[in-house]
Amino acid sequence: MSEKISFLGLGNLGMPIAESLINSGYELTVWNRTQSKAEPLAILGAKVAAEPMDAIIPGGIVISVLADDAALEEIFSMEVVEKLGKGGIHISMSTISPETSRQLSQIHEWYEATYVSAPIFARPEAVKARIGNICISGNVAAKERVKPILQTFVKGIFDFGEEVGAANVVKLAGNFMIAASLEMMGEAFTLAEKNGISRQGIYEMLTQTLFAAPIFQNYGKVVASNIYEPVAFRLPLGLKDINLTLKTASDSNVPMPMADLIRNRFISAIAKGRDNLDWGALAMGASDDAGL
Amino acid sequence: MSEKISFLGLGNLGMPIAESLINSGYELTVWNRTQSKAEPLAILGAKVAAEPMDAIIPGGIVISVLADDAALEEIFSMEVVEKLGKGGIHISMSTISPETSRQLSQIHEWYEATYVSAPIFARPEAVKARIGNICISGNVAAKERVKPILQTFVKGIFDFGEEVGAANVVKLAGNFMIAASLEMMGEAFTLAEKNGISRQGIYEMLTQTLFAAPIFQNYGKVVASNIYEPVAFRLPLGLKDINLTLKTASDSNVPMPMADLIRNRFISAIAKGRDNLDWGALAMGASDDAGL
Incomplete structure (x- = not known):
């Protein structure tokens, strides 16, 4: 796979998603607040970053699966988004408010990166069975670039248009x-x-x-x-x-x-x-x- | 078909059920408060009764699909249940309270008839497509006798035991x-x-x-x-x-x-x-x- 992916958040849902991406052949750099949770993925070949900033690839793709709005806002600081920068895409999979998505989307735009909302309907076992479903909204070109990645681990992707908060x-x-x-x-x-x-x-x-x-x-x-x-x-x-x-x-x-x-x-x-x-x-x- | 059936109540649901029974070969005697509604069934070969009492066959089977508890209690008077009498079975398909079913069941018992609760989950088009479902409760032998009749027009029959109000x-x-x-x-x-x-x-x-x-x-x-x-x-x-x-x-x-x-x-x-x-x-x- 040509895309290198940064992956932030290895909770109950993040973990099986990251594992699935590695199994599909993507090169993953993972970060989690409790770093020890990344160990099983390191064994599978993932690089483990000590800080979110270290995980980010300029112009690359970052996927976040975080606990709540506050965690997302804290981790995606100005500096982190600036490093993602031009051509970079943030696939935001957490269940958060549309308002937070809209605000983060603006910050990403300032740095010429793109924020895509892609919350997932799936319990961990559904991720493993690849029967989850994703709602997606945001910039058209960015969505087209990330859909092939998402398709490797879900059953359906439902597009709710360009307004970034819609999928939330x-x-x-x-x-x-x-x-x-x-x-x-x-x-x-x-x-x-x-x-x-x-x-x-x-x-x-x-x-x-x-x-x-x-x-x-x-x-x-x-x-x-x-x-x-x-x-x-x-x-x-x-x-x-x-x-x-x-x-x-x-x-x-x-x-x-x-x-x-x-x-x-x-x-x-x-x-x-x-x-x-x-x-x-x-x-x-x-x-x-x-x-x- | 050996069973002759009395059928009371030709509303939105009763009508397609009665029609389906006729098409399955049962001899129906139908009654409806507004008698003109029975005309299409008369053309199909149903006998039309002027009063509920006239529709009842002693020791036979009567199906009721009525509007509410009050209609059922009014139509199944002591005299009507007495005529149904020994060996008779009343399949009560209306959506009514379990309490009304228990009371009517007792009255049926006095006259050696049996009351079976068999409310149906189906909109009229689902009856026509034979994809409705029936919940049934009451006397075991009576349920066994009536199930083949019900099976001609529904997809599933779910048995909730002998307590007659359970299906309600x-x-x-x-x-x-x-x-x-x-x-x-x-x-x-x-x-x-x-x-x-x-x-x-x-x-x-x-x-x-x-x-x-x-x-x-x-x-x-x-x-x-x-x-x-x-x-x-x-x-x-x-x-x-x-x-x-x-x-x-x-x-x-x-x-x-x-x-x-x-x-x-x-x-x-x-x-x-x-x-x-x-x-x-x-x-x-x-x-x-x-x-x-």
Whole structure:
């Protein structure tokens, strides 16, 4: 592969993406705040950078998969973006606000680099199976240059045009819908359980028929069993995302009462000490309320 | 076919079911409050009864597809159930409360008849395509006798055991989930629209990936277009169903905050004169609130 790629952020999602890129033949320079997490990738042939600045290749491609808006803003300092510079492209895959994308995009423009939003819908196992999906938005030429790279590890790429924040909005709307599906199943399965019907029974019926979609089949299994470990996406990250959804909604004057309800469920789950569970544990609120 | 069937209720759903049974070779005696609606079935060979009592065959099978609990209780008077009598089976397909099913089941038992709950998940076009699904509960022997009849016009039959109200609970939980999906898409698509993203674009992305299920694909198309005609299921029937869900929830001590939100959306839609639209118009509430 001709493209050399800098890769920043080796969390639950970043790690399998980086690994997939190395396996596809890309030369990766990786950076992670906790450097030891990069070791398995070094064994596969990745260079490991001590600082973000050291990872950046002038005019090259950098992919970031970071925890939140603050981490992205901190790591992509003026100096880092200046080094990326003319012809450089930043593929920003984190789930962040469209506002942060717009601001970062402007900074990149000042230094003649290009910022592309490319948030991904995938749990770690979906990355490994190459069945994730990416929403993308930003400069047309930059998107065309990076799509072949993204295509090596996802199933679908959905283009939402040139406004750089658009893909972030779709990602936040989608994450809201996943969280709302958890609450929906929590309430429905609890209603069934309190009426003597097994949670597994109603889960099977609904997810084989009307709700035969990955979100309901995968998360529904978890909600039916009411067991929220192992953790693929920690519950506080769900609160972070719904807060971003509601901030974006407020900024664009969109009341979202269902999202408000979800937000309160996340806050309550954390109050009950569920911050180390998978975000599916949001659904426990309905069971708690019913005295189960 | 050896079974002669009485069929009560030729509404949007009852009509295609009755037609399908005739086409499968069953001898039907049909009754409908507005008798003229039976005429197309008479042409196909159905007998038309002037009163429910006249349609009943002692020891036979009667299928009811009626508007609500009150209609079912009124039509299945003591006299009608007495005529159905020993060996008779009533397949009750209406969306009603589990409580009404339990009470009617007891009345049937007094007269040595059997009441089976068999609510159906299907819009009229799904009945015609034989892709609907039935939840069933009640007496084991009666269910075995009627399943071959039901199998002629649905794709799946899901058995929820002997407690006669169980299938009704699953149906109400499922209808709640459909209505909640409408609200969810209403909020998500409105957030997209107010951020310059086409409703059609976010609809296509989400329903080809995470939400690739019939409910989201079919209703999502309608929510994306914001056009709620033609009507397959009138909006006030949605309010009727969510009221039944919340009544059942209250009876079993299950708070359902998402269902409360849905109920208020239905009430508001009726207040705004949308009672002649399809129940998908529930999703307009989110657009209204955002000033669209």
